[in-house]
Amino acid sequence: MSDESFKTTVDVLLPLALPGAYSYGVPDHMTLDEGDYVAVPLGPRQMIGVVWKKPGGDAGSARLRPVARRLDAPPMAAAHRRFIEWIAHYYVDLPGNVLRLALRAPGALGAAPQRLGYRASGALPAKMTPQRQRVMEVAGEGPVFMASELADMAGVGSSVVKGLVKEGALKAVALPADAPFRAPQVMAGKLGLSAGQEAAAAELRAMLSQRGFHVALIDGVTGSGKTEVYFEAMATALAAGRQVLLLLPEIALTGQFLARVEERFAAAPAEWHSGMRPRERERVWRAVAAGEAKIVVGARSALFLPWKMLGLIVVDEEHEPAYKQSDGVSYHTRDMAVVYGSLNDFPVVLASATPSLESLYNVERGRYRHIHLPDRHGRAELPAIKLIDMRRAEVTAGRWLSEDLAGEVGAALERGEQALLFLNRRGYAPLTLCRACGHRMACRDCSAWLVEHRFRNILQCHHCGHVEPVPETCPACGAVGTLAPVGPGVERLAEEARARWPEARLAVLSSDLVHGRALTTLIHDIAHHAYDLIIGTQLVAKGHHFPHLTLAGIVDADLALETADPRAGERTWQLLAQVAGRAGRGDRPGRALIQTHLPEHPLMAALERGDRDGFLAQEMAIRRSAGLPPYGRLAALIVSGTDANATERFARLIARRAPRAQDIKVLGPAPAPLSLVRGRHRWRFLVKAPREADVQAFLRAWLSGIEAKGALRLAVDVDPYSFL
Ligand code: ADP
Ligand code: ZN
Numbered sequence: 001m002s003d004e005s006f007k008t009t010v011d012v013l014l015p016l017a018l019p020g021a022y023s024y025g026v027p028d029h030m031t032l033d034e035g036d037y038v039a040v041p042l043g044p045r046q047m048i049g050v051v052w053k054k055p056g057g058d059a060g061s062a063r064l065r066p067v068a069r070r071l072d073a074p075p076m077a078a079a080h081r082r083f084i085e086w087i088a089h090y091y092v093d094l095p096g097n098v099l100r101l102a103l104r105a106p107g108a109l110g111a112a113p114q115r116l117g118y119r120a121s122g123a124l125p126a127k128m129t130p131q132r133q134r135v136m137e138v139a140g141e142g143p144v145f146m147a148s149e150l151a152d153m154a155g156v157g158s159s160v161v162k163g164l165v166k167e168g169a170l171k172a173v174a175l176p177a178d179a180p181f182r183a184p185q186v187m188a189g190k191l192g193l194s195a196g197q198e199a200a201a202a203e204l205r206a207m208l209s210q211r212g213f214h215v216a217l218i219d220g221v222t223g224s225g226k227t228e229v230y231f232e233a234m235a236t237a238l239a240a241g242r243q244v245l246l247l248l249p250e251i252a253l254t255g256q257f258l259a260r261v262e263e264r265f266a267a268a269p270a271e272w273h274s275g276m277r278p279r280e281r282e283r284v285w286r287a288v289a290a291g292e293a294k295i296v297v298g299a300r301s302a303l304f305l306p307w308k309m310l311g312l313i314v315v316d317e318e319h320e321p322a323y324k325q326s327d328g329v330s331y332h333t334r335d336m337a338v339v340y341g342s343l344n345d346f347p348v349v350l351a352s353a354t355p356s357l358e359s360l361y362n363v364e365r366g367r368y369r370h371i372h373l374p375d376r377h378g379r380a381e382l383p384a385i386k387l388i389d390m391r392r393a394e395v396t397a398g399r400w401l402s403e404d405l406a407g408e409v410g411a412a413l414e415r416g417e418q419a420l421l422f423l424n425r426r427g428y429a430p431l432t433l434c435r436a437c438g439h440r441m442a443c444r445d446c447s448a449w450l451v452e453h454r455f456r457n458i459l460q461c462h463h464c465g466h467v468e469p470v471p472e473t474c475p476a477c478g479a480v481g482t483l484a485p486v487g488p489g490v491e492r493l494a495e496e497a498r499a500r501w502p503e504a505r506l507a508v509l510s511s512d513l514v515h516g517r518a519l520t521t522l523i524h525d526i527a528h529h530a531y532d533l534i535i536g537t538q539l540v541a542k543g544h545h546f547p548h549l550t551l552a553g554i555v556d557a558d559l560a561l562e563t564a565d566p567r568a569g570e571r572t573w574q575l576l577a578q579v580a581g582r583a584g585r586g587d588r589p590g591r592a593l594i595q596t597h598l599p600e601h602p603l604m605a606a607l608e609r610g611d612r613d614g615f616l617a618q619e620m621a622i623r624r625s626a627g628l629p630p631y632g633r634l635a636a637l638i639v640s641g642t643d644a645n646a647t648e649r650f651a652r653l654i655a656r657r658a659p660r661a662q663d664i665k666v667l668g669p670a671p672a673p674l675s676l677v678r679g680r681h682r683w684r685f686l687v688k689a690p691r692e693a694d695v696q697a698f699l700r701a702w703l704s705g706i707e708a709k710g711a712l713r714l715a716v717d718v719d720p721y722s723f724l
Pocket of ligand 1: 197223227228
């Protein structure tokens with residue numbers, strides 16, 4: 001503590017799990033306002049925080065430490081600060097934890113670092129080599145490049161460029177600090193819209209011209225051309241000088257999509273996702289704060305960028321569970337996009353072929369506009385869907401495709417068309433069992449079986465990532481060569497496919513086999529028919545446009561139904577309808593075949609009849625009578641600890657402290673379905689409340705005074721999407 005006294009003080013929120021903002025003294029030479037980014041001392045370190053409140057007045061002799069410095073960045077807007085507080089309140093979390101999401105590029109707080117480019121000086125090096133010659137050619141013409149760019153373009157190592165600099169053949173030139181973003185052209189790549197698209201676009205334009213907060217749901221079947229429609233809304237916002245955020249559930253899959261945005265607006269959009277390098281992250285952060293990046297295509301955390309004049313958020317594939325953050329602050333991106341729009345008074349557009357019941361409910365209640373696109377674009381038709389009853393189907397032991405499905409795949413391949421087989425299971429086999437003693441290979445630290453990944457010759461736990469080699473002998477009975485795989489994963493399905501169709505060019509799409517740029521390339525190549533047969537996990541259900549694909553086969557439709565998730569029916573419908581929707585998007589009609597043991601299940605029957613509205617009405621009725629979302633509210637409490645007994649005792653203590661409330665029900669504690677993860681034992685509570693109940697107040701009252709000590713943890717999940 002310093003003994004200095006300050007004329008004024010400020011409360012600074014730090015990106016840490018602290019109960020509130022901390023007070024600091026303002027040195028006399030410094031002027032600070034709410035929203036300013038500052039560096040302050042905390043213990044022995046310095047940290048970046050945001051001036052949250054300015055109590056003002058005479059701080060007298062308060063023994064405070066001084067703010068170290070004010071950072072040279074536009075202050076955080078008041079609405080942004082309110083947004084952070086709103087999230088912390090709603091998700092019963094700490095504002096500092098939410099602030100951390102908004103400080104993901106600390107290096108961007110300040111001037112951009114100087115960049116140097118090199119151009120030919122006119123002097124030639126003493127010794128000329130072919131490599132040097134190529135560099136000099138690139139450096140002599142057109143724009144000025146950085147050393148790494150020169151080396152890349154000339155196809156030489158960086159030492160060649162360095163050598164030329166040293167000898168004076170290249171001279172340094174200062175470049176603008178950040179490479180600029182091109183301004184989008186609102187009419188550039190505009191396609192002629194169909195009558196249906198035009199009507200939908202007109203509705204969106206009208207909504208935007210009203211100004212203020214509105215939400216529209218574009219509910220259009222797969223391939224209906226929703227993207228072109230929301231591009232029109234984006235064009236309207238851009239023409240009004242506003243920035244636009246386009247949110248996608250999984251940015252890794254978007255190479256094809258980014259190119260489409262670039263084509264439409266004649267400018268590459270800024271990207272924002274967790275896989276970016278710090279330098280690029282900082283560039284985007286600064287350009288968003290300066291209002292220079294007009295279009296950002298981003299993953300969920302893009303909501304927390306320092307928007308200067310955001311005027312529209314589009315949430316594509318709004319039904320995707322990936323929008324719910326599962327670690328850290330457990331916010332739902334779609335819901336928070338809507339909140340952000342309402343706090344800042346601008347519109348939000350949601351789009352999906354399989355909208356969430358939450359959004360449909362808001363349409364029903366007149367809160368969201370409904371923009372319907374019932375037909376596919378152009379001549380394409382929705383695929384016909386047929387069920388295959390696996391209780392009666394002809395299936396050879398050790399194979400997973402019924403002869404019906406295999407026959408259809410073979411026929412499609414013979415016609416020179418593309419086929420897709422969907423199985424939402426990574427790896428070779430979900431279980432490995434000893435045929436001698438019945439031992440099952442399980443994770444040491446999780447209540448889960450180890451999944452065989454034959455391609456890498458390992459057993460892996462899908463919950464903690466633990467990996468071990470496939471053993472030669474059974475660890476329980478010592479028998480040799482008795483361990484056998486049980487059930488299929490995509491790798492095993494690929495094995496069957498290779499045996500059946502050795503000539504087919506096969507692509508396996510699974511997150512553990514291919515990611516990053518290789519995945520983008522693979523998706524591009526599939527779209528261009530470099531593969532005949534695609535086998536994939538839910539990676540294939542994500543809005544891809546594969547024009548040559550005419551057959552979608554769903555190998556096990558029942559997997560997602562066998563969970564404790566109250567959204568299991570909705571989720572299964574979304575997944576199956578999306579996978580089926582990959583077929584027949586081009587010139588030739590498509591079909592989808594669904595292997596199921598539950599053909600009488602109302603969901604399967606509705607899929608086959610193409611009766612989406614019937615299925616959704618029934619699902620809504622179930623939710624309503626059970627008081628489940630969207631008719632009621634849920635929150636989960638997850639208690640965990642390394643000691644089984646201590647964890648259970650803690651869960652029971654929490655149970656005894658539950659406040660009494662007439663309308664709010666607490667279920668549990670019960671051991672979580674996933675009762676052990678990474679060596680931590682887990683118990684769950686589920687809180688069920690009517691829509692109008694104040695769940696947050698209930699949770700706060702309940703948890704105040706409960707402290708998780710030592711290895712114990714208590715996590716709150718408002719609007720949970722995981723029930724494991
Ligand atoms: P959705 O997102 O609804 O599944 P897309 O927007 O991807 O559908 O459109 C499906 C296909 O139709 C894409 O290849 C797209 O380029 C094409 N398309 C959509 N609208 C038009 C249009 N107005 N003119 C030409 N092609 C279009
Ligand atoms: Zn594990």
